[in-house]
Amino acid sequence: MNLIKKILVPVDFSDYSKDALKYAVQFAKQFDAKLYIIYVIEPVIYPADFSMGQVAIPSLENDIKNRAEEEMDSLIKSYVDPSLEAERIIKTGKPFVEIIETARDVDADIIIMATHGHTGVEHLLFGSTAEKVVRKAPCPVLTLRKPIKGFQFNAQNGQV
Numbered sequence: 001m002n003l004i005k006k007i008l009v010p011v012d013f014s015d016y017s018k019d020a021l022k023y024a025v026q027f028a029k030q031f032d033a034k035l036y037i038i039y040v041i042e043p044v045i046y047p048a049d050f051s052m053g054q055v056a057i058p059s060l061e062n063d064i065k066n067r068a069e070e071e072m073d074s075l076i077k078s079y080v081d082p083s084l085e086a087e088r089i090i091k092t093g094k095p096f097v098e099i100i101e102t103a104r105d106v107d108a109d110i111i112i113m114a115t116h117g118h119t120g121v122e123h124l125l126f127g128s129t130a131e132k133v134v135r136k137a138p139c140p141v142l143t144l145r146k147p148i149k150g151f152q153f154n155a156q157n158g159q160v
Contacts, residue, residue: 004031008108010038010099010129013071016114020144021079024112028084035086036106037076039068040095065090096132104138111141 009024011017021037028035041064072088080086089106091098103111115130134141 004109005033006036006106006108006110007031007033008036008038008099008103008106008111010040010095010111010113010133011072011075012039012095013075014114014116016116016144016146018075018079019146020112020114021075023144025080025084027110027112029081033084033109035080035084036089036102036108037072037080037086038089038091038099038102039072040098041065041068041090041092042095043092061092065092095129096136099129099133100136100138108139110139111137113141113143115143115145 004027007024007028009021011021024035027033041061043061068090069088072090076086076088089102091102099111099113102108111133113130113133115128130141130143134143
């Protein structure tokens, strides 16, 4: 009985999240699981003036979404084994909220994500997306910090 059939992997295109994706790919191979790779665009809002309030700039958001689609396709082509089923998901909103909602929507069995390890004032002011996901996720969450113990990735052949 395979308990893990659906793996959600949040990415932000940093080296940390790319390493988490590589790790998730190996997990998916072991369990013959489907990968759901999510990128969340935080909405861009600019204050126009005091009479109009805040406004979003749709053309900028479209450009960001198009660029995100290109990056996601490149990421999947570079890091995901062709034998695995992978679906890209791009959403707009607060990252931790969108990750949690997507985990529910796809009925994820596990979330595998990187943590950047923020400390000090930055952590107190903003917290961590990974920390918020761990606290509120509807499924287990595996968070990874660099270096990932027992994990070596060979960039030449894409193998662990």
